[in-house]
Amino acid sequence: MGMWLKGLTAGVALTALVVGAGGAARAQEEIRIGVVYPLTGAAASTGVELKAAAELAAAITNKEIPAPDKLLAAVGMPNLKGAKIKLIFGDHQGNPQVGATETERLITQEKVVAVMGAYFSNVTATASQAAERYGIPFMNADSSSVTLTQRNFKWFFRTTPHDDLFVTNFFTFLQDFEKKKNVRLRDIALFNENTLWGNETTRLELKLADQQEFKVVEKLHYPAKTAQMTSEVQRLKAANPAVIMQSSYLGDAILSMKTYKELGFMPQMLLANDAGFNDSEFLKTLGKDGEFVISREVWALDQADRNPLIKAVNALMLERAKVNFNGNSARAFTGMAVLADAINRAGSTSPEDIRKALAATDIGSDRIIMPWKGIRFDQSGQNELGQGIIVQVQGGQYVTVWPFDVATKDIVFPIPAWNAR
């Protein structure tokens, strides 16, 4: 299949060269790529970081900044005679409506050959719809809603893993961990907040627990705006699970930790579903009481200690944007690099050629700054080699503890009791 697609791509590229299509000729000057992010509004600070990451990837591709040869983005555009990428930015302000019109503007007025965006899942949904309508490839590097790749879109590609995979990772992780440490962690409690996110997570966790023979000893939904969590924690305490899987926003994440401490309760492992537990405020407010929580993540800075490529690229980011990479910006950087690589392989700026090149993407884990097995898209446009990582708070830092081949630290297990810290 891969070979066939590769052959096809090469054929298409060759044809384009032979025919001397207008696309290739124009491309020598500049390749215009649209980027839609929340550059103003509540998520503006995130949007600005995403923008900086995309610009760094473009600058590396354009050979404006020297970067390690092995890096995907460092390939440049040899097949397009060293053409330069030009990023045209659109600001969706966190609004799905604006996301769609900005994408449309980039396509119809700015004549971009591909679009990347849009961080929020709901904005990505509408923006990619506009791209689909115009037949322009849409690269999504950072939205995790499962539904995005369930729409049978032809022009939509997503490099990041989605929510289902993150939850699936919990169970894979537990089984890996059981084998490695020779322990049994089969009694689990599900402790999730009571809106769409928490309910969807519970449903998936129940299904996976059933399939993989974990025993759900307690299942709780709590109202997110609550003044006390003592009844919840007492239920958990009475059920005595080995592992608690918890989905909470920041306020309740903090309150639940306080309540665990108040009632002197801790399971052997607390497995958090990102969100509140990974918010930069979480450790700032809880300090030492936040130690040993395990959570899922998409990226962690300690990956730079493991992988010299990540260290080098992070240094470039730090120099250029005065900020370290995080899970969002690292994914945006990678998305842009994948898109640039596809355009180079297409050897053309015709949207159809780029789409075909994207579909034929097959990038190894040693060329990217993500803790993934690589990048290869399935029929729905989802990267099937992506994976999340699992981090643990150790010494006030989030350190990677799983997958074991990218881990930088051992897991502290079981969590020490409150009075033994």
Added chain:
Amino acid sequence: MHIDILLQIAVSGLLIGLIYALVAIGLTLIFGVMDIVNFAHGEFLMLGMYACFWAFALWAFDPIFTLPLTALLLFGVGVAIYQTVIRRIIKAPMLSQIFATFGLMILLRGLAQFFWKPDHRLVGHSIVDGRIALGPVQFGLPQTVAALGAVLITGGLWFFLNRTRLGTALEATAIDKEAATLMGIDAQRMFALAWGIGAACAGVAGGLLSTFFPIFPEVGANFSLTAFVVVVLGGFGSIAGAFWAGIIVGLVEVAGGFFVGPEYKVAIVLSLMLLVLLVRPRGLMGKA
């Protein structure tokens, strides 16, 4: 069912219930004296929390020692709001009064977000931290101190209202404004006093909570619905009613969350309130 679980539920319910009581007492006092429902009451609590937070963050004052200052500050805020907003709408239709205090709620939240950012904050290391175990039952130290503080303040307030001249005047105004005015009591002054004390109660409750509850601009919402339930259950305007109703609500909420399920705990408390209202519309200790 283990007896220690029951004991722990009773202790947890009692501790949080006493906090609910303190928040609700401020609300019921204002209503009792001047028949105005203050929707911004949760925001007084939020301001009290922030006062303690900033005193801690800037000068490392422990919230427990900041409490008297927090009380004074919120008393001032309550009086100022009475003088600038409430005084002008005393005779306005009830809907205008509701919208005035509702608007005040949104304004205070907005100001907090503007000046202090929407971040969640926490007082890092209060002197009250950790917990005491009495046999199998755990008493979180911050929660226990907060509950004791709530009892002391409620006791003090009761003493003030029933055993001092000024307090009796306030009570008299609450019972019958016109008769009180005829007896030479300055009703305007009493109203301002009620707002001051009401806001101070919420502020102190916020200060007590700040040792263990995250602090953010919308935190008042987590407590204001419960405060209203407590006031209705205890009987509009009744301090003693709010005190006992607070404890009942705390106990029912924690027990309901444990035995039925946390997703129903709010519904259980509201059902209890409806039930009491059906049997006894004026609440547990409300005036007929």
